[in-house]
Amino acid sequence: DNIKTLDWREHIRIRPGMYIGKLGDGSSPDDGIYVLLKEVIDNSIDEHMMGYGKQIDIDIKEGKVTVRDYGRGIPLGKVIDCVSKINTGGKYDSKAFQKSVGLNGVGTKAVNALSSSFSVTSIRDGQMKKAVFEKGIIIEDCPLEVTEEKNGTAIEFFPDKSIFKNYTYVQEYIQEQIKYYAYLNAGLTVNYNNKKFISKNGLFDLLTDKTDDAQLRYPIIHLKGSDIEIALTHGSQYGEDYYSFVNGQYTIQGGTHLAAFREALVKTLRDFYKKNFDTSDIRQAIVAAIAIRVEEPVFESQTKTKLGSQNMSPDGDSLKTFVNDFVKENLDPFLHKNPQVAEALLKRIQQSERERKDMAGVRKIANERAKSANLHNKKLRDCRVNYNNEKHPRHLETTL
DSSP, X not given: OOOOXXXXXXXXXXXXXXXXXXXXXXXXXXXXXXXXXXXXXXXXHHHHXXXXXXXXXXXXXXXXXXXXXXXXXXXGGGHHHHHHSTTOOSOSSTTTSTTOSOOSSOHHHHHHHXXXXXXXXXXXXXXXXXXXXXXXXXXXXXXXXXXXXXXXXXXXXXXXXTTSTTOOOOHHHHHHHHHHHHHHSTTOEXXXXXXEEOOSSTHHHHHHHHSOGGGOXXXXXXXXXXXEEXXXXXXXXXXXXXXXXXXXXXXXXXXXXXXXXXXXXXXXHHHHHTSOOOHHHHHTTEEXXXXXXXXXXXBSSTTOOSBOOSBSSTTSOBHHHHHHHHHHHHXXXXXXXXXXXXXXXXXXXXXXXXXXXXXXXXXXXXXXXXXXXXXXXXXXXXXXXXXXXXXXXXXXXHHO
């Protein structure tokens, strides 16, 4: 009697966390309202990656979100299915979208189900198809119309206030999200509330935006190849800062591609300098970004914040080997051609080594002093004296 079968819309609305992570009110950049926006934009980005559409228009006012791309447009006969039938999409066949991020046929349906109002419009080859929904239920299926508008897809939605309580879009979070799309898709123009975002130099621009030139030890190293792009430098801060991406998706929690890069960097620099530097000395104060394109990537959740793929494609080369070979074949020659950068990088590593050893010395002295202080503490007794030793009755009494 307790077993129920829910339809797709009911399940998403009852268990939204399965599809978009936490709900939130917009005060955190990973709140649900930003995931809804991302799910819609991701489809437009996938179109751009396939070579269709160089512009995306985004408008957010008073809670209403509009996203318009200029790709091919959803096939007119499948417009309703693509936004309201779970597990329906064009990205299961890797030949259609070889390195897309929208994989599961879920994203846009989740946006539809979690919106009080949702509409989709597809313009394709002089014809336009529109459908309107409320909380995932279709209320208007418009007939085909003739239009002179450019091909593409437009989606408009209001996040449901009964699910997203008292939500507010924070402009800084949205702009940061859009910047990443621009960095990862050189040549793409994203217009957000009449403000233009475009990047010509990809991850180089990202690190330039994230770092202070005065703090850098050497100019940003920018390496780009087929299906991979890397930018890196060292600063003066403590710790390691990484920005990792897969198929245009910002993997906040990293994953196999970031682990491979961190390992490849250490191996390459050890070989270049012919010194067995400690891993922490090489990576201390690093600021780096890596973006790769993987066929049919495996993420650890629907929100796609961590990559789990072991290979570049289901039957392809090892992801770890691919990243390692790229770093070795590109960073090593770069350092040979740029001796000043190589020298500055070496000095940064040596500085980290000295600081680590100095800190180890300080810790050793501190530990010795702590032990000495304990031994001379009058409240403590030498543990070499046995409680049952009759020669020390006074000690026994004191201890007891």
